[in-house]
Amino acid sequence: xxxxxxxxxxxxxxxxxxxxxxxxxxxxxDSSDGEKDLKTEINEYIQHHLQDSYDFSLYSYTxxxxxxxxIGFPLPVILWDNGLxxxxxxxxxxxxxxxxxxxxxxxxxHGKIYKGEAGVSxxxxxxxxxHDHHAYHKIMNDFSITKSVxxxxxxxxxxFWLFSSLAKxxxxxxxxxxxxxxxxxxxxxxxxxxxxxPNIGPNYKKYMSYLLTIFFFVWFLNLFGLxxxxxxxxxxIAVTFGLALLTFLITNLTGNKNYWGHIFWxxxxxxxxxxxxxxIELLGVIIKPFALMIRLWANMSAGHIVLMSIIGLMxxxxxxxxxxxxxxxxxxxxxxxxxxxALQAYIFTMLSALYFGFANEEAHx
Amino acid sequence: xxxLIEEFSxxxxxxxxxxxxxxxxxxxxFAWKPILxxxxxxxxxxKGALEAADEARKELQNLNADNEKLIKExxxxxxxxxxxxxxxxxxxxxxxxxxxxxEADKLVAQAQETIESEKKAAVADIKKQVAELSIAIAExxxxxxxxxxxxxxxxxxxxxxxxxxN
Amino acid sequence: xxxxxxxxAGLIVIGAGLGIGKIGGSAMEAIARQPEAAGKIQTAMLxxxxxxxxxxxxxLFAA
Numbered sequence: 229x230x231x232x233x234x235x236x237x238x239x240x241x242x243x244x245x246x247x248x249x250x251x252x253x254x255x256x257x258d259s260s261d262g263e264k265d266l267k268t269e270i271n272e273y274i275q276h277h278l279q280d281s282y283d284f285s286l287y288s289y290t291x292x293x294x295x296x297x298x299i300g301f302p303l304p305v306i307l308w309d310n311g312l313x314x315x316x317x318x319x320x321x322x323x324x325x326x327x328x329x330x331x332x333x334x335x336x337x338h339g340k341i342y343k344g345e346a347g348v349s350x351x352x353x354x355x356x357x358x359h360d361h362h363a364y365h366k367i368m369n370d371f372s373i374t375k376s377v378x379x380x381x382x383x384x385x386x387x388f389w390l391f392s393s394l395a396k397x398x399x400x401x402x403x404x405x406x407x408x409x410x411x412x413x414x415x416x417x418x419x420x421x422x423x424x425x426p427n428i429g430p431n432y433k434k435y436m437s438y439l440l441t442i443f444f445f446v447w448f449l450n451l452f453g454l455x456x457x458x459x460x461x462x463x464x465i466a467v468t469f470g471l472a473l474l475t476f477l478i479t480n481l482t483g484n485k486n487y488w489g490h491i492f493w494x495x496x497x498x499x500x501x502x503x504x505x506x507x508i509e510l511l512g513v514i515i516k517p518f519a520l521m522i523r524l525w526a527n528m529s530a531g532h533i534v535l536m537s538i539i540g541l542m543x544x545x546x547x548x549x550x551x552x553x554x555x556x557x558x559x560x561x562x563x564x565x566x567x568x569x570a571l572q573a574y575i576f577t578m579l580s581a582l583y584f585g586f587a588n589e590e591a592h593x
Numbered sequence: 594x595x596x597l598i599e600e601f602s603x604x605x606x607x608x609x610x611x612x613x614x615x616x617x618x619x620x621x622x623f624a625w626k627p628i629l630x631x632x633x634x635x636x637x638x639x640k641g642a643l644e645a646a647d648e649a650r651k652e653l654q655n656l657n658a659d660n661e662k663l664i665k666e667x668x669x670x671x672x673x674x675x676x677x678x679x680x681x682x683x684x685x686x687x688x689x690x691x692x693x694x695x696e697a698d699k700l701v702a703q704a705q706e707t708i709e710s711e712k713k714a715a716v717a718d719i720k721k722q723v724a725e726l727s728i729a730i731a732e733x734x735x736x737x738x739x740x741x742x743x744x745x746x747x748x749x750x751x752x753x754x755x756x757x758x759n
Numbered sequence: 760x761x762x763x764x765x766x767x768a769g770l771i772v773i774g775a776g777l778g779i780g781k782i783g784g785s786a787m788e789a790i791a792r793q794p795e796a797a798g799k800i801q802t803a804m805l806x807x808x809x810x811x812x813x814x815x816x817x818x819l820f821a822a
Contacts, residue, residue, distance in 0.1 A: 376605055377605065578802070
């Protein structure tokens, strides 16, 4: 399965970069330093890929008239700015023009929507922002259905379909796994027997739904990140922040007396130490989910950056040997990323379970 | 760090939280609970079956032990019975032997007695016959002796001679 | 002379790499010594490595 996935990934990655090289073939004609242009273009492409976007673009290229052509479909933009503003992301023109909606002006600059003014072009806005970051204000109440939101919705639907049909198949086959269940049941059992139960203890049952959902959600999104869809959901800090926040809330809301006792009044140490340890422990409460958030985000982002850079190298090397070597390297890295996708989902689930275990530990002194 | 905060999208965070919490709740109701229940039920079933098998095996073992005990008991009983029978037999034989001996002794004694009495009778008979014969012979001899007067005289004289001593 | 932050990042990566390497090596030794406890050792190894990694990331983003 992974091989087929990789091959698909690579064939589509090649399509991506074939379009880039085509684009650079155009730009390099009017630029003296073609090499540098290609590098910046790849860099920009990677940066762009890592960010969320307002439309579901599959790929883009520059046509012979030096216009960017985007292949994909627009998504709804939902803003709370003087009332609810809903419009299609096609109005933003991928940051090439200002969108006018109900007398408000919105510009897409560096992947964020800024509120513009009448009669000011997007290039003027960009220039003003270069000099002063606060020249125009960013729309904070932005609830757009972005590419990441679409991917999360799709993953949610996929998971719901997959696991509810799995549950039904159990009812139909009198508890004997068939088909998909044969693949997913061992994972479910692994999470129950090797992650939840040993780390949380006898109270593990109430956390099972959360742990199972978070494992599959993160894993599937990580895997989708490796597909040619070009999404990077788990490499988005807002997403990992949301996940880590839930772990933080569940840990602290279900924490028992012993858990809080260990934080504010560490048993078994002298009183000065107790006072000294309390702020450290309290900091630990925040640091644990923080590390959870950063770890997943950094791993996925780093994986994407490295993988795309190595793929990009193929086009920078103008030699037969260098390009094929970087192709080989990117192939190996893609396989490593498949492992990382599962490993990060596992670690997130595992550490969540561990924190729930701390919250549920009974006093044993 | 600033770049991260700059990049943070509040809307995406809200959407992700809403979608994820919704997914947890939906999956809990429609997937995880039924799946875990089914798996649990199956495991309980397997556990129950294993326990039942274990119990059955234990019972069988008990039964076997019982059987063995019974067989042992039966064997012991048989042995006792055989022993008793043997003893009885021996006793009977001994008794029979004793009885037979006594009977035989008795018979022998009787026979001896009979023989003795027969012998006595026979002896008596013989004595009688000898006496009779002797008498007859004596009669004949006497008759012969006393057939003439001379001889009679001689006898009388002899007898008289004997009396003289007295 | 100002030291560029990239040097700090490099130092962090070296430190975290050494730490995780040590954990990995020790876990291998432990597994070799007690193969029957491989599962538990692996779990503990991953947790420890993840915690170091977390601190490494935190420092990396502070740098």
